[in-house]
Amino acid sequence: MLKKLFSKLHSDEVRKEKEYEIKFTGDIDETVQSINNIVGESDDIIQRDFLIGKKIRATLFFVDGLCDSASIEQDVIRPLIYFTDVKRYDQKDFLTYLQEEVVTISELTTETSLEKAMLPFLSGETILIIDGIKELILFETRQFNERSISEPESEIVVRGPRDGFVETLHTNILQIRRRIRDPNLTVQFGALGRRAKSDFALLYIKGVTNQRYIDEMRYRISCVDTDQVVETGTLEQLIEDNVLTVFPQMLRTERPDKTVAALMSGQVVVLHDGSPFSLMAPITFHMLFRSPEDYYDRWQISSFTRLLRYLAAFLAMFLPAIYIAMVSYHQGMLPTLMAISIAGSREGVPFPGFIEAIVMEITIELLREAGVRLPRAVGQTIGIVGGLVIGDAAVRAGIVSPIMVIVVALTAIASFAIPAYNVTIAFRLLRFLMMLSAATLGLYGIVIVYIFINIHLVGLRSFGTYYTSPFAPYRYSEWLDMFIRAPLSLMNKRFPELKPEDKNKSG
Amino acid sequence: MNPHSYQISKLEMAITVVSMVIGVGILTLPRALAASVETTDGWMSIVLGLVLNMVLVLLIFRLHRHFPGKSFIGLWGNQSVAKWIGKLFSIAFVCYFVTLLAYEARILTVVVRMYLLDRTPSEVTVLFIFLATTYAVTKGVQGIVHLNLMFFPFVVFVITLIVIFNLHDASFGAIFPIAAEGITPIIMGVQETSLSFLGIEILFFFLAYMKGKDLQATLVNAGIAFVAFLYLLIVVMCYMVIGLEVTKIIAFPLVALAKEVEIIEGLVERIEPLMITVWIMSIFNTMAIVHFLATKIIKDEFVKKARVSTIAIVITFFSFIITFIPVSLQEAFMLGDYVSYFGLGLTCFALLCGYLYVFIKKKSKQQGNSEAM
Numbered sequence: 001m002l003k004k005l006f007s008k009l010h011s012d013e014v015r016k017e018k019e020y021e022i023k024f025t026g027d028i029d030e031t032v033q034s035i036n037n038i039v040g041e042s043d044d045i046i047q048r049d050f051l052i053g054k055k056i057r058a059t060l061f062f063v064d065g066l067c068d069s070a071s072i073e074q075d076v077i078r079p080l081i082y083f084t085d086v087k088r089y090d091q092k093d094f095l096t097y098l099q100e101e102v103v104t105i106s107e108l109t110t111e112t113s114l115e116k117a118m119l120p121f122l123s124g125e126t127i128l129i130i131d132g133i134k135e136l137i138l139f140e141t142r143q144f145n146e147r148s149i150s151e152p153e154s155e156i157v158v159r160g161p162r163d164g165f166v167e168t169l170h171t172n173i174l175q176i177r178r179r180i181r182d183p184n185l186t187v188q189f190g191a192l193g194r195r196a197k198s199d200f201a202l203l204y205i206k207g208v209t210n211q212r213y214i215d216e217m218r219y220r221i222s223c224v225d226t227d228q229v230v231e232t233g234t235l236e237q238l239i240e241d242n243v244l245t246v247f248p249q250m251l252r253t254e255r256p257d258k259t260v261a262a263l264m265s266g267q268v269v270v271l272h273d274g275s276p277f278s279l280m281a282p283i284t285f286h287m288l289f290r291s292p293e294d295y296y297d298r299w300q301i302s303s304f305t306r307l308l309r310y311l312a313a314f315l316a317m318f319l320p321a322i323y324i325a326m327v328s329y330h331q332g333m334l335p336t337l338m339a340i341s342i343a344g345s346r347e348g349v350p351f352p353g354f355i356e357a358i359v360m361e362i363t364i365e366l367l368r369e370a371g372v373r374l375p376r377a378v379g380q381t382i383g384i385v386g387g388l389v390i391g392d393a394a395v396r397a398g399i400v401s402p403i404m405v406i407v408v409a410l411t412a413i414a415s416f417a418i419p420a421y422n423v424t425i426a427f428r429l430l431r432f433l434m435m436l437s438a439a440t441l442g443l444y445g446i447v448i449v450y451i452f453i454n455i456h457l458v459g460l461r462s463f464g465t466y467y468t469s470p471f472a473p474y475r476y477s478e479w480l481d482m483f484i485r486a487p488l489s490l491m492n493k494r495f496p497e498l499k500p501e502d503k504n505k506s507g
Numbered sequence: 508m509n510p511h512s513y514q515i516s517k518l519e520m521a522i523t524v525v526s527m528v529i530g531v532g533i534l535t536l537p538r539a540l541a542a543s544v545e546t547t548d549g550w551m552s553i554v555l556g557l558v559l560n561m562v563l564v565l566l567i568f569r570l571h572r573h574f575p576g577k578s579f580i581g582l583w584g585n586q587s588v589a590k591w592i593g594k595l596f597s598i599a600f601v602c603y604f605v606t607l608l609a610y611e612a613r614i615l616t617v618v619v620r621m622y623l624l625d626r627t628p629s630e631v632t633v634l635f636i637f638l639a640t641t642y643a644v645t646k647g648v649q650g651i652v653h654l655n656l657m658f659f660p661f662v663v664f665v666i667t668l669i670v671i672f673n674l675h676d677a678s679f680g681a682i683f684p685i686a687a688e689g690i691t692p693i694i695m696g697v698q699e700t701s702l703s704f705l706g707i708e709i710l711f712f713f714l715a716y717m718k719g720k721d722l723q724a725t726l727v728n729a730g731i732a733f734v735a736f737l738y739l740l741i742v743v744m745c746y747m748v749i750g751l752e753v754t755k756i757i758a759f760p761l762v763a764l765a766k767e768v769e770i771i772e773g774l775v776e777r778i779e780p781l782m783i784t785v786w787i788m789s790i791f792n793t794m795a796i797v798h799f800l801a802t803k804i805i806k807d808e809f810v811k812k813a814r815v816s817t818i819a820i821v822i823t824f825f826s827f828i829i830t831f832i833p834v835s836l837q838e839a840f841m842l843g844d845y846v847s848y849f850g851l852g853l854t855c856f857a858l859l860c861g862y863l864y865v866f867i868k869k870k871s872k873q874q875g876n877s878e879a880m
Binding site for chain 1: 516518519619623624631635636638639642643645646649650652653656657658777781783784785791
């Protein structure tokens with residue numbers, strides 16, 4: 001049934017762009033009229049009529065603001081108006097002559113169809129129409145206003161480069177190019193969205209990245225058929241393997257150094273104009289725990305922080321559930337003194353452990369969401385109000401026990417210790433499922449849900465690679481870069497699960 | 508991306524067999540051994556049982572080297588008589604697997620009820636583990652094998668933990684004198700231990716997913732030797748820590764052994780719920796493999812058109828009923844014994860028939876060749 005629906009959507013005749021399929025007769029009035037028919041209603045489209053060498057009629061079209069008007073004036077209009085050799089006009093190679101000897105702009109193309117000229121025109125190129133010539137001339141006059149390069153706010157490292165991606169595609173590619181001067185680094189452009197037609201770039205290193213992933217990525221992106229893709233996040237959802245999962249199947253980052261590392265390890269990278277996030281694929285579960293910093297610090301330090309992150313993931317997912325299971329089902333597991341102290345602190349709390357935990361967890365999720373939305377100055381206050389005042393007041397009012405506050409606080413801190421924000425959300429969601437199962441079936445419920453998550457993970461793929469590798473299937477060489485990060489001199493192989501065409505990265 | 512292109516490597520095969528073999532048996536083995544041997548020489552029976560099973564594994568591998576890429580059912584081909592023998596075997600194996608699944612589920616509920624959830628109805632615990640295995644079956648052979656790889660380290664870790672933390676309580680004198688009553692009790696024990704290695708029969712089906720040149724028994728045998736080592740450790744520890752006489756009467760000596768563990772005074776009072784939790788993963792592995800194989804045989808041999816999930820659910824239904832047929836724990840253990848004997852018998856009989864088939868085929872081929880000449 002869905003298939004039928006999709007095919008119906010695709011056959012939608014409205015989307016076809018027949019109105020652009022116009023053949024030029026060479027009559028300038030007619031051409032100008034047809035361009036005006038398409039874009040004339042917009043006030044920011046500027047039409048500039050002038051005479052070449054005081055004789056030949058010509059018209060320029062450009063979009064105000066997208067173009068460098070100084071360049072148009074200096075390199076296009078001025079040479080054409082002061083042009084004197086009007087006799088050449090009657091000869092056949094007049095257009096080539098203009099291109100080669102008159103106009104001084106660095107880049108220009110000619111186009112015979114208005115349809116093809118529309119996209120470059122709307123992204124900032126200037127159209128020149130000359131009376132009697134059946135071709136359009138397009139001048140590269142694009143100019144950007146962009147945010148300056150700054151430190152990415154969502155991924156802060158102590159040791160490492162401070163630059164981050166910006167919203168302009170070309171600046172981002174530049175940042176990568178500056179780091180990899182390999183001629184095999186390939187950058188391919190394309191347009192996304194039926195209406196928006198925003199630019200994206202596909203990056204990979206020839207001879208390292210497996211051709212299968214490049215083809216697969218290209219295929220999936222070309223299958224995207226939607227009006228507009230605003231962000232790489234949207235693109236990610238449209239091309240991922242499995243929609244019914246909380247686990248990300250592509251990594252995103254604002255950091256050029258992380259992107260470069262991904263390229264070097266044989267992943268495909270997608271950049272999108274208008275988004276400071278790059279997409280990297282394929283990935284495995286254990287890559288979610290890696291931060292670029294791991295490779296800049298000495299290996300003992302990095303290994304320690306890696307282990308901490310796995311512990312953090314464990315706590316973020318299991319701690320409230322284990323607390324609930326302990327206080328509701330398995331009091332006997334705790335040492336007597338601790339059991340007594342927990343029981344003492346829970347005295348007077350009117351709710352069972354589950355209600356207590358869920359109330360506090362929801363409170364902390366609310367605080368986090370509010371903290372993100374608020375202006376930075378107020379955000380700090382919310383932290384203090386929420387953390388101290390509500391926590392303390394709730395304990396004093398006897399709604400929750402002090403131990404519960406510790407559990408919730410520890411869980412919240414642990415969930416911030418994972419380097420990628422979107423991964424944290426996955427663990428946060430699963431935590432609620434865990435709590436529910438712990439409340440109904442205790443430890444048995446926890447282990448059953450854990451088994452369910454594992455079954456789900458072994459079935460998950462990221463662009464056809466096993467998500468749980470290097471653990472299942474075993475890939476020993478990558479174990480050096482999993483729970484611990486071995487000395488760099490030992491890690492001389494690329495991750496075999498990515499099936500790189502060049503298997504060695506050093507020595 | 509194509510599930511049929513998935514191939515099991517040698518190590519993955521070994522770990523799958525290990526995960527299959529470590530199941531319910533590990534909980535009850537010390538008691539069964541203590542009861543049948545009646546001396547502390549049970550560990551020698553384990554070694555003998557291991558040797559017996561290693562030979563079986565070797566024979567299975569040898570048999571399958573004649574039919575690379577085919578399961579035991581598949582190797583019978585499509586000729587009239589052979590085809591029906593194959594069908595009979597598949598029925599026998601399905602019955603065996605479904606009953607085994609039910610038995611494992613039953614012991615699981617007993618253990619969970621005894622040590623984790625004393626008020627939750629058994630039906631609920633069984634239902635959830637069956638839900639999990641049914642879901643696992645839908646992930647196919649790759650999913651099942653990878654799940655084994657994921658849970659294997661946990662199981663080994665917990666068993667090692669139990670052994671290490673019991674060392675200070677162990678009285679090494681308890682296992683002496685060796686062979687005080689001669690060899691006879693040890694031989695009696697082999698009957699018990701050879702059953703505890705049951706699980707190798709899954710090789711009949713999983714070897715179909717291995718490359719022809721990978722069909723070597725060494726790693727799988729190393730795997731079951733590893734299991735034997737774990738069994739040995741646990742049995743000896745049981746005798747040394749809780750004593751032979753007590754071991755005889757406790758239903759689950761391994762859990763009792765875990766009870767003795769005291770980790771750093773005051774951190775965790777009782778470790779056995781934790782141990783049970785990890786053991787649930789191990790028993791889940793066993794159940795998932797069995798459930799998967801039963802589903803696979805039915806789909807391949809009887810109802811090719813049905814969906815895997817439908818078959819898995821139907822199997823769950825039957826297993827669920829069988830699970831609650833035994834009324835008491837005693838009867839459940841008896842059911843376990845019957846299932847094990849049936850499994851061992853089936854394995855041996857299947858091997859016999861398999862080799863006979865190979866022999867006849869060779870003969871007829873030779874005849875065919877000589878006639879052609």
